[in-house]
Each structure stands twice: as structure tokens, then as C-alpha cells.
Amino acid sequence: MTTAASGERPTEIEIKLEIEPGGGAMLCQSRVLAGLALNDREQFTTYFDTPEQDLRVAGISLRVRRTGDRHVQTIKTISAPGVGIFARPEWEQDVAGSSPDLGDSSPIREMVNAEVLSRLRPAFTVAVRRRSWRVESGDAVMEVVLDEGTVRASGCEAPIAEIEAELQHGEPEALFSLARTLGGELPLRLGVLTKAERGYRLAEGRLYTPVKAERVPIGAESDVAEAFATIAASCLRQFRLNEELLRSNPEPDALHQARVALRRLRSALSIFKPVVADDRSRHLAAELRHLARSLGAARDLDVLIETLGPHVNESVRAAHAEAYAAALATLDAQRTRDLMIDLMAWIASGDWRVRPADPAATNQTAKRFASATLGKLRRRLKKRGSHLAELDDEERHQVRILTKKLRYATDFFGPLFTGKKARQRYKVFSKKLAALQEHLGTLNDLATAPPLLARHGIDPAALPAYKRRALLTKASDAHAALVEAKRFW
Structure with a gap:
């Protein structure tokens, strides 16, 4: 736990790394940890939420963790999903048993209303063997924690095998250096799911499904x-x-x-x-x-x-x-x-x-940068795609790349423009941009298919019949519609 200034909430800064299930033995043999004192214990944690997941929606995690005879309640907040390094306000307190303390002195009282608190139930559990070491490097002091165990939710379970390196004193660069050193000794991967996220995804049946781009907050x-x-x-x-x-x-x-x-x-x-x-x-x-x-x-x-x-x-x-x-x-x-x-x-x-x-x-400000960037990309796409049907395949491919860049920029920056009119224009602009990208993608597939088919001895007649001229017309019309769409920025 880092030391907060007076009046500020304590903030946890840690790096999360993933290992293969059962791979903890390799970490225990690391040169980084050689000769250091080991703390080895079993932990059982229950996460709480309402059936409607009100806490999750509010960006709050509430858990009670049992280690031996001690029960510790932890409340964390996080405004957006993290990747690798996590910095989260955190509150801890000892509690009498496995149920959370929701009394007047609990910080959670200031985060959600009493009606929500009255509907809290166990959402999922995490059982791990936790091994930890105190690591010093220069002026930095870190705790390295290895967790191996199981998360259980809705009658399902999944393995947990992860390393967390928490900065207790010093600069964050020490954490990155530690991660690189450990990564050179054993196969580590950047961790992106907290235990809470893993539990929620398991409960919803989404832990093993492909993940599309999420809204950028x-x-x-x-x-x-x-x-x-x-x-x-x-x-x-x-x-x-x-x-x-x-x-x-x-x-x-x-x-x-x-x-x-x-x-x-x-x-x-x-x-x-x-x-x-x-x-x-x-x-x-x-x-x-x-x-x-x-x-x-x-x-x-x-x-x-x-x-x-x-x-x-x-x-x-x-x-x-x-x-x-x-x-x-x-x-x-x-x-x-x-x-x-x-x-x-x-x-x-x-x-x-x-x-x-x-x-x-x-x-x-991001909003100022976004407006300038979106305007510049739109002008470039307007100019380069103005005679789309007359371009050769490579020139049209470059227009397709520019279309993708504008679409990603639109996705990235869209949340910055929150007015009612801006949101309506955003939806229309995004829809027209997606249509142009789809038509250009089909044309690109037509252009790249013949060499691939020839390589594998397949008659081009095996492909579905596309009318290239009709596709060019659709792409040109989509480009014109996009140019006419009102800007949302």
C-alpha cells in the first residue's frame, strides 16, 4: 500500500502477471526470490453484490477474505478495466466473520444507498494458496504475491494462477524492472483481469468467449x-x-x-x-x-x-x-x-x-485534440475517396486503411462528445463509416483472392459471384453519404 497524503484515499499500485496453472514452482525457484523469507497461507474470499450487480455497475468491489481465523473486508473502486498495472483506491478493515460490515462507519455507505446494501448477496468465491515475498531493489520495496487456486461461480469453476507485484515504497519503474527480470526466467504474461472481473465473467458464462472492443472510458x-x-x-x-x-x-x-x-x-x-x-x-x-x-x-x-x-x-x-x-x-x-x-x-x-x-x-485537453484529429482524418478520407471507382486496387486499399483509422478514432473519441445532438450525430456518422468500411473490405477480398486461390489450386469459380461494378457503386455511394454526414465533434 502506498502512503497517501493527508486527506487522500490510500491507493494500491500493482502489476498483475499470469502464469500457467501449476507453474508456481518455477517462480519459487527464481533467482529474484532466492534466500528471501516466504509467507505461505491459504485464503478463502467471498465477493458480494446484488443479483443485478449494482456494485459492479458502480465500479465497486466488496469482499471478505478469510486467512486463518482472521477476516478482512476490502472495498476497492476502479473507474475503468485495467491492464497489467492497477492503481485503485482501497479500504481495508477487520470484521467479525464472513459477512461484510455495512455499518455507518463503512466507506461503502458513501458510495451506494441503503436499498442496494440491503440486497447484497455472495456473488462468487475465490480459494487460493498465497505465497508472498518482500523484495527490495535500490530504494524500492515491493511485495511479490503468487496466487494459485480456483474461482467458483454459478456452479462453474476456473483456475487462477497469477503473480501480483505491489509497490510499497519507491517509483513504479521498479515494478516494471521486476516484471522484466521475472519474465526472463519463466513464461509470464501481462494480466488484465482482476479476480473480481474473472468471477463476474465466470458467473455470466463469458470467461471463455471472444472479446470485442469495449467502450473507451x-x-x-x-x-x-x-x-x-x-x-x-x-x-x-x-x-x-x-x-x-x-x-x-x-x-x-x-x-x-x-x-x-x-x-x-x-x-x-x-x-x-x-x-x-x-x-x-x-x-x-x-x-x-x-x-x-x-x-x-x-x-x-x-x-x-x-x-x-x-x-x-x-x-x-x-x-x-x-x-x-x-x-x-x-x-x-x-x-x-x-x-x-x-x-x-x-x-x-x-x-x-x-x-x-x-x-x-x-x-x-483530449477533446480539443480529438476534434482536430477527427477533422483532419475526415478531410483526408473525403479527398482520397472522391473518385473511388477510378482507383486501382492498391489505391483503394489505402482508402480502406484510412477508413479504418477514422473509424477507430471515432470509437476512441466518441465518449468525449456527450450532448444529445452530438450523440445522435455520432450514431449516424459511425453507421455510415461502418458501411463504407464493409464495402471496401469486400472489394479488397476480391482483389487479394486470386493469388491465394492459385496457390492452392482452386478454380476462382468456386468463389461466390460478386458484381465488382455494383460493389464499386455501393462503396462510392457510401463514401458520399459519409461526407454528407454531420460531424459529431
């Missing part, structure tokens, strides 16, 4: 740095959730959403380049490009198989299996695991943020 008063950090964390979170699904059960939807997450993150780096460019950003962008390309072949073959239906031959099936094997090998590589931790560290405390080249640009 940029605050109305956020500056550009805060906005980028929130957006980038959202992209990383989407990628990691789908990466885990892909590794455990390789299937097209998880692969597709993992690639969408990477495209969103790469677009964010491009959109915010005037602000975030530093000595590390170019390297990280190149690594993300490599990772995205490594998943591309498998996705292309997923689309081809879906399109061909019964016309799929053995050559395509063999290439599909090989592409998935290569994609999974990339995900399991040290290079990819390191990239996730490096991105987390750079987003939180890279030079772009702590020593910005242009402080005024970094500190300007």
Missing part, C-alpha cells in the same frame, strides 16, 4: 496523455483476453478479435504520434506490426475457408493448420511476452509522458 476533463494511456490500455486488454482464448482453443473469432485489438493499438500510436513519439515508440510500433503480420496468414485462410465452404481442399486445410501453428508459436515466444510488458511500462511512464518533447501538446 475517457474522462471529459482528460488531457491527451491520459486519453492515450486509457485507449492503449483498452487495446492491450482486448488483445490479451483474446490471446488467452486463442492459446487454449484456437478458433477464428478469437484470432479475429486479437487482430482487431492490434490494429486499434497501431492506429492509436499513429493518431497520437505527434504526442507520443519518443525513442521507444518506433521500436514498439515495429514490434506490433511484426506481431500483427504473424497472425495474418491464419486469418486470411479462415476467411477463405468460410467463403469456399464445401470447395475447401486438402492444400487449404494443411496451410490453415500450418498458419495456426505458426501464429501460436509467435504468441508463445519470449519476444511477444516481453512486448506486452514493455508496452505496459512505456504507456505508464515512457519518456513521452514523463519528459514530453512538447508539454503543451501533451497537456492539452
Whole structure:
């Protein structure tokens, strides 16, 4: 727990990393922990909420944890889903038993009303073996915690195997350094789910389903740095959730959403380049490009198989299996695991943020930056797509890329514009933008299919009949409709 200034709420800052179930023995043998005192205990935690999940909706977590004969109640708040590093206001107190203390002195009384508190029930439980060590590095003091166990909800259960490194004293960079060192000794992955989130997802049957992009919760008063950090964390979170699904059960939807997450993150780096460019950003962008390309072949073959239906031959099936094997090998590589931790560290405390080249640009309001960016992208798309039907395939592909960037920017910045008229215009603009992207995507598939079919000895006649001229007309009409749509910013 960090020490808060007088009158401020205590804030927990920790890094969460995931290991394979049963992999805790490798951590215990780490050189980092050699010779350090080990605290080993069993813990059983009950999380509470209403049947309608009022606490979750309010961004509140309420739990009672039993360790031996002691029961500790903890209340945490978090405004948005985290990724890797978590900073959350937290209140703890001893309680008499397994039920929460909801008395007048409890902070939760100031967060939700009495009617909600009267409907609280156990929502799910977490049972773990917790092993912890105190680690000192320079001026920093950290607690490293290994949790291995099970979360149970609604008659279902799932394993938990994670490491949390909490900063007790010092600078956050010490946490990142520790994560890199441990990651060099054992296969660690960036953690994006709290135990509470894991329990809720299990209860809802969503723990093992592909994850689409979530609404990016940029605050109305956020500056550009805060906005980028929130957006980038959202992209990383989407990628990691789908990466885990892909590794455990390789299937097209998880692969597709993992690639969408990477495209969103790469677009964010491009959109915010005037602000975030530093000595590390170019390297990280190149690594993300490599990772995205490594998943591309498998996705292309997923689309081809879906399109061909019964016309799929053995050559395509063999290439599909090989592409998935290569994609999974990339995900399991040290290079990819390191990239996730490096991105987390750079987003939180890279030079772009702590020593910005242009402080005024970094500190300007996100809304001002968003308006300028959206306007610029719209003007570029209006100009480049003005004669869409006359462009060649590569030129049209570039328009498609620009369309995607504008769509991602629209998704990122949309929450900043909250007026009734702005929200109505946002919905119309987004709908027209999606239509243009869909038509351009179909045209791109038509352009890239012949070489892929030839490679596997498939007659192009096996593809569904598309009328290219009609598609070009639809795309041109969609572009014109988008240009005419009123701006929401």
C-alpha cells in the first residue's frame, strides 16, 4: 500500500502477471526470490453484490477474505478495466466473520444507498494458496504475491494462477524492472483481469468467449496523455483476453478479435504520434506490426475457408493448420511476452509522458485534440475517396486503411462528445463509416483472392459471384453519404 497524503484515499499500485496453472514452482525457484523469507497461507474470499450487480455497475468491489481465523473486508473502486498495472483506491478493515460490515462507519455507505446494501448477496468465491515475498531493489520495496487456486461461480469453476507485484515504497519503474527480470526466467504474461472481473465473467458464462472492443472510458476533463494511456490500455486488454482464448482453443473469432485489438493499438500510436513519439515508440510500433503480420496468414485462410465452404481442399486445410501453428508459436515466444510488458511500462511512464518533447501538446485537453484529429482524418478520407471507382486496387486499399483509422478514432473519441445532438450525430456518422468500411473490405477480398486461390489450386469459380461494378457503386455511394454526414465533434 502506498502512503497517501493527508486527506487522500490510500491507493494500491500493482502489476498483475499470469502464469500457467501449476507453474508456481518455477517462480519459487527464481533467482529474484532466492534466500528471501516466504509467507505461505491459504485464503478463502467471498465477493458480494446484488443479483443485478449494482456494485459492479458502480465500479465497486466488496469482499471478505478469510486467512486463518482472521477476516478482512476490502472495498476497492476502479473507474475503468485495467491492464497489467492497477492503481485503485482501497479500504481495508477487520470484521467479525464472513459477512461484510455495512455499518455507518463503512466507506461503502458513501458510495451506494441503503436499498442496494440491503440486497447484497455472495456473488462468487475465490480459494487460493498465497505465497508472498518482500523484495527490495535500490530504494524500492515491493511485495511479490503468487496466487494459485480456483474461482467458483454459478456452479462453474476456473483456475487462477497469477503473480501480483505491489509497490510499497519507491517509483513504479521498479515494478516494471521486476516484471522484466521475472519474465526472463519463466513464461509470464501481462494480466488484465482482476479476480473480481474473472468471477463476474465466470458467473455470466463469458470467461471463455471472444472479446470485442469495449467502450473507451475517457474522462471529459482528460488531457491527451491520459486519453492515450486509457485507449492503449483498452487495446492491450482486448488483445490479451483474446490471446488467452486463442492459446487454449484456437478458433477464428478469437484470432479475429486479437487482430482487431492490434490494429486499434497501431492506429492509436499513429493518431497520437505527434504526442507520443519518443525513442521507444518506433521500436514498439515495429514490434506490433511484426506481431500483427504473424497472425495474418491464419486469418486470411479462415476467411477463405468460410467463403469456399464445401470447395475447401486438402492444400487449404494443411496451410490453415500450418498458419495456426505458426501464429501460436509467435504468441508463445519470449519476444511477444516481453512486448506486452514493455508496452505496459512505456504507456505508464515512457519518456513521452514523463519528459514530453512538447508539454503543451501533451497537456492539452483530449477533446480539443480529438476534434482536430477527427477533422483532419475526415478531410483526408473525403479527398482520397472522391473518385473511388477510378482507383486501382492498391489505391483503394489505402482508402480502406484510412477508413479504418477514422473509424477507430471515432470509437476512441466518441465518449468525449456527450450532448444529445452530438450523440445522435455520432450514431449516424459511425453507421455510415461502418458501411463504407464493409464495402471496401469486400472489394479488397476480391482483389487479394486470386493469388491465394492459385496457390492452392482452386478454380476462382468456386468463389461466390460478386458484381465488382455494383460493389464499386455501393462503396462510392457510401463514401458520399459519409461526407454528407454531420460531424459529431
